[in-house]
Amino acid sequence: MTQRVALATVMDRLSIYAVITDYAAAVDDGAWEDYGALFTPDGRADYRGAGGSEGPAAEAARWLAESLRPFPARQHLIVNRRLDLQDLGGYPGDRAQVRADYLSPVGPEAWDGESAPALVTGGRYVFELRRTEPGWRIHTVTAHRKWRYAPGAAAG
DSSP states (O other), X not given: OOXXXXXXXXXXXXXXXXXXXXXXXXXXXXXXXXXXXXXXXXXXXXXXXXXXXXXXXXXXXXXXXXXXXXXXXXXXXXXXXXXXXXXXXXXXXXEEEEEEEEEEEEESSOOOSSSOOSEEEEEEEEXXXXXXXXXXXEEEEEEEXXXXXXXXXXXX
């Protein structure tokens, strides 16, 4: 691998990680135009594994906006990112996959230090990304919820 290829690979990794971070920020901020811009034109989101819907990114944005409306205080963390960048014989390709864990506490208002979030969920995302003319974009995102906790809810 030449230095030029190594640098290109590092730049791809940084760009892909920025897209994933921007995804979390867009969802947390309710910035649905920004959310949509992170996807390829045919991009899709599958939230069925987290209790949601599946469909084109624009439909997913509408579903997220509606389902998150009761929870304006959000802090969506995406961690433990594992990136597989397409390898074309030692050269980076135009496809990538990121598997990453998420932790998502949400609440009806900003927390004052005494109250707890209304709901906390955790799971794993699988992002499929494509290199496009404007840069890396999400082709698909699939959420797999592993657990859910509602503080104060009765155990049952």
